[in-house]
Amino acid sequence: MGTNRNGNEGQGKAGNDVPLKVVGKPFRKVDARGKCTGQTKFADDIVLPRMLFAKLLRSHEPHARILSIDTSRAEALPGVLCVITGRDLPIPYGILPVSQDEHTLSIEKVRFIGDPVAAVAAVDEDTAFEAINLIEVEYERLQTITNIEEAVMVDEPRIHEYGEGGNVHKKVHLEFGDLDRGFKEADLVREDIFFYEGNTHLPMEQHASVAHFDPDGKLTLWSSTQTPHYVHRALSRVLEMPAAHIRVIATPNGGGFGGKSDPFNHEVAVCELSRRTGRPVKITLTREEVFYCHRGRHPVLMKIRTGVKKDGAVTAMDFESYLDGGAYGSYGVASTFYTGALQTVTYEVPRYRFRGVRVFTNKPPCGPKRGHGTPQPRFGLEIQLDKIADQLGLDPAEMRLKHLVKPYSVTANYLRIGSMGLGPCIEKIVAGSDWRNKHRKLPYGKGVGLACSSYICGAGLPIYWNSMPHSGVQLGLDRQGGVRVQCGSTDIGQGSDSVLAYIVAEVLGIDPFDIRVVTADTDLTPVDLGSYSSRVTLMTGNAALQAAERARELLAIAVAEKLSVPVLNLSFAERRVFDVENPETGVTFAEAVVLAESKFGTIGTVGSYTPPRSPGKFKGAGVGPSPAYSYSAAIAEVDVDPSTGFVKVERVWIGHDIGQSINPMLVMGQVEGGVYMGLGEALMEEMTYRANRNVVHKFPSLLEYKSPTTLEMCDVKTYLIEDADPNGPFGAKEAGQGPLLPVMPAVANAVYDAVGVRIDEVPITPEKVLSALREKAKGKEGRFGPKSVPDVQWPQPLKVLTPDEGGDGREMPSVAVHS
């Protein structure tokens, strides 16, 4: 357990090894009361006088040229105030600088069913809905591209005019170390193919936005977004307005999970409609539209070739991933790199090659969902390790424990590992689940499976290149003892507002509920890049820690002078500042602020956080580095009915290396929620398409898109491992995404233990289990999964010597050798 602050770069030095009063304690969230009384204001709860309502007309064609749009009938409808189409907003945008491929409303063509083509503002929602149905669009149909294989083979028509030719968006080829040598040294080389079906975030809150131009011509947008800073940038660009005249307020998100991280069509459209009408404009998406916004898990096909010694030590790994990106770029380039980035951070992988390709298809765009690009490869990798252990006659837990990556080391692909608590995670769940008496020992139909994983605590690099901090915090101290903390971070339910309050309260010795937290408002708060990549606790936490330490220092100087005691003797606790050697000698916190304000003037401090530089210097080294990595291990126990193929997950034991819990109860909630979402991905959740050339979403509804209810959710036994990381605030690491990752492969491995068949793709549906059981009954392999990968022309590899080979993290000069 950490008992003092472990801030970065000299932060936390003022701590006198006093026991923690707030950090590590199960406080209520600062916004809990509002959420339990229905008073939290989500975007759709905002109502302004004379507000109009907007609707988007979405394409029912999956791929077509727009020949004409006739809006005259809509415009003539009483109650309609404005209709806009693509040509009204010609500037493209996109979350990544390399994929500025979206328009607010389609101009030349539509790329998927649901692509917006026109927007209407009317006096009420019914009128707006009626109006969009009066808009006539003439389309010229184009051939559709429906899946990875087709996208690789069919070059024309192109969905986009950029990328790597045809319908290929991005190709990556990175090679770390001498793969041939690694495979030669191996006692066993396995090659396996896996498929991970796409699925979606399904936040309970549908996206909503309200735009309003002030009388002075400045724009405010309230929106359910996880990334107000990036929305701010996109609006300035598309609306051709100075950013200084735009204010973006991210309302509390009713669930995000990555699905509200892009700038969206509807967000820009309401701003333009408000500009044109001079009235506030609101839009709330229907549930069906939320499915079209998507940006969810990429469907990924994977081929993994791994060489191992007899004891399971990996000698080389060759990983290929094929991503179905859907109709737009979104975060896709980053997603592609992520499918190849984190294979090396759990077990020693001395030599590693990654080839990845992302294609465009005429389906809703994929993007970042909880775990962003890493659950798919983790699924394949952890099942393959289970197969390897089986083949070598090793216990899968023992085999993993033996080859863990070393803490404070650098991997073959130049990721710097900090604290590494995976070993204790495995040991805890193995003991807790009675693994040794269950694995391969339960009766037919019952089984256990194990898998591990790791996740970043914040991306090491920002989305657009710059050398500024990733997170900033401003602190204001009121002379009556009030403290205001301002930060651009966005609470999406994970508790980031509370984390700010807890950390400031800890440092200043006050109650977290004394603090006023102001977040996610581009006018009032310094930039935080957003609630993605599990970055908020670590980055805003460090920024808050720095700001609070600075305020504490000012207060301490003033109080020390008043009390005539050395500054280092002062302790901050229970709303007092006092002499540790003589606790009665002290002042109240409010008095301390008065003393400081008298001495220094108004008390306000700032803090900011910039991640450390990554040791990787090659092109593509930007994805994967993080200030710290969290670790998780899970064991699933399943009951498989061989007559129906139905899989019931009875229980999951999960160990999570959190570094240090800022609030253990909220960490538990994140872990349990991660297991839940992983369970859904393992067993039932899928974005599937049908009809009209396989591009009509099959289930754009909460009823038909199956997600676990209380009746499907399993028991969860959680173990928290606290191995403080020097880069985390108080040693804290992430909990929001990592614990999802091991669940899917643990379930797949448990199904094998139960009935002896391998389901090498998710979701693991009864049909797939039955099909594998039938195969097995016929004396065949007993496997359900993909059998081949498409033929892709890979680019020349970018070769980097590993640290063990004496590499310096830079690309080797290219030599004309074809492998």
Place this chain on the structure above:
Amino acid sequence: MTERTKQKAHIEFTLNGERVEAAFAPHKTLLEVLREDLGLMGTKHGCELGECGTCAVLMDGRSVLSCLVLGLDTEDRSVETIEGMAEGGRLHPLQDTFADTGAAQCGYCTPGFLLVAKELLKNNPRPNRDEIKEALSGNLCRCTGYIKIYEAVEMAAARMRGEEAELPKESIYGYE
């Protein structure tokens, strides 16, 4: 041309213990009447098709999905929403335990869960875990994995029976 004249219906019903009058277009659902005509934004919506439980309210003490009830059907009946759950400034025990356990993460599904749980505890003051799961099976939550919600309901049930109840240590810190 579409006929634009709308005739508003005008009804009276009891809302959170108070008699109210409301005038609204007759096709509106109770969800819409609450949010749009009465300004009570505590009732949320996740689908407006009766699929997710988010908009649940109590009508004559029974949980209903307000997106599937016509506003007109509430005439002379009694409706309770999240806004009516706390008494004065004091939270209902369920609201307290939901807040204290972290059962509300994003908080969007929370009003629906709270009202359905209230109905459960009225009919069954000592529900076991399976009965809680059954009662809440029509409400979807994407954040919590439901576990903290069960624990909050159990704690509130115990407190409402006059028993002392705290969250077990392993629910806060994990297993040893």
